[in-house]
Amino acid sequence: MKILIVEDSRATLLIVSKFVERFGAQPICTEYGEQAITAFHREQPDMVLLDVVLPDIDGFAVARQMRALEKPGAWTPIIFLSGMTSDKDLEKGIAAGGDDYLYKPVSEAVLSAKIRAMQRIIQMRTSLVVLARELDTANQELKRLSASDGLTGIANRRFFDDHLAREWRRARRGSGEIALLMCDVDHFKAFNDTYGHQPGDDCLRQIAQNLSRSMERASDIAARYGGEEFAVILPDTPLAGARIVAEKIRMAVPNLNLAHSGSPYSRITLSIGVAALNPADCAGEPQILIEAADRALYRAKSAGRNTVCYHEPELEH
Numbered sequence: 066m067k068i069l070i071v072e073d074s075r076a077t078l079l080i081v082s083k084f085v086e087r088f089g090a091q092p093i094c095t096e097y098g099e100q101a102i103t104a105f106h107r108e109q110p111d112m113v114l115l116d117v118v119l120p121d122i123d124g125f126a127v128a129r130q131m132r133a134l135e136k137p138g139a140w141t142p143i144i145f146l147s148g149m150t151s152d153k154d155l156e157k158g159i160a161a162g163g164d165d166y167l168y169k170p171v172s173e174a175v176l177s178a179k180i181r182a183m184q185r186i187i188q189m190r191t192s193l194v195v196l197a198r199e200l201d202t203a204n205q206e207l208k209r210l211s212a213s214d215g216l217t218g219i220a221n222r223r224f225f226d227d228h229l230a231r232e233w234r235r236a237r238r239g240s241g242e243i244a245l246l247m248c249d250v251d252h253f254k255a256f257n258d259t260y261g262h263q264p265g266d267d268c269l270r271q272i273a274q275n276l277s278r279s280m281e282r283a284s285d286i287a288a289r290y291g292g293e294e295f296a297v298i299l300p301d302t303p304l305a306g307a308r309i310v311a312e313k314i315r316m317a318v319p320n321l322n323l324a325h326s327g328s329p330y331s332r333i334t335l336s337i338g339v340a341a342l343n344p345a346d347c348a349g350e351p352q353i354l355i356e357a358a359d360r361a362l363y364r365a366k367s368a369g370r371n372t373v374c375y376h377e378p379e380l381e382h
Contacts, residue, residue, distance in 0.1 A: 066091065067093055068091070070092050070093065070094050070114045071098070072116045073118070073120050077146075077171065088180055098119045101127050106134050111187070112142045113144070114146055114176075140187075145163045145165070214289040216266055220286055221289060222291055232300045242303045243342065246297035246307065246338070249295075250333060251330075251366075252325065252370070279297075285298065285299055299341075319332045334371035336365040337374075340376035
């Protein structure tokens with residue numbers, strides 16, 4: 066333990082440093098305020114014993130500068146040494162950043178008691194800081210888990226709904242388009258019936274990982290929409306750009322080489338519906354984008370699956 070002692074009286078400095086040594090701590094001795102500030106920054110002491118009256122600047126100013134040098138979240142106990150005993154001096158010292166007062170002449174027993182008391186406070190504070198960090202880590206993990214699908218590890222339906230709503234509002238303010246891909250695993254029920262639920266789960270996990278790898282921007286989000294259906298949100302993306310992403314995803318899935326005897330393609334494939342809308346041009350909420358992509362997905366499945374279809378309003382009237 067290092068204790069910085071700031072005292073302009075050499076006799077008092079010697080006495081207090083001996084008390085500190087007998088306590089089992091390492092004294093760092095200075096006689097001037099500016100020296101003390103430099104030593105505080107350099108040595109990072111565990112505690113400061115600070116005289117109020119110094120040759121250059123007073124102890125109150127030194128305390129304020131020491132507090133300004135502390136790193137965020139750090140705290141070093143500062144105990145003032147003073148011959149002044151008025152309540153106003155005590156109040157001024159606490160206001161300057163001090164934590165306690167020790168009146169001169171210094172008693173070794175009182176000094177030792179105050180150091181032990183400050184040590185206990187330091188230990189309790191350290192325990193609280195550690196606990197707070199552990200709690201923050203746990204909360205972050207809980208937040209991550211609440212946003213993730215338990216089976217595939219990508220975003221879940223709740224996160225999808227929240228993210229789409231945020232991007233819809235942002236796009237409405239910026240007058241940009243937002244694209245949505247609705248993806249359905251072709252003939253998945255037949256796959257489960259033929260190969261079992263464990264291979265079915267493995268199939269969904271591989272497709273989810275493939276979707277995640279296809280996201281090229283931090284704002285692009287792939288989510289499990291439900292069952293064997295996935296969704297991809299592409300902010301600031303017109304229909305032409307969304308079509309490119311959709312085709313890239315569709316062509317990558319057969320390359321996973323997941324055999325499927327119940328499919329005419331003999332492998333797992335995806336059907337994808339794509340829609341892109343400008344929220345500023347729409348009176349409704351994000352649901353209209355979901356419905357548009359769903360209608361495009363329905364056409365993709367009706368067209369024989371393993372294909373991409375696009376939202377075309379003229380075909381829906």
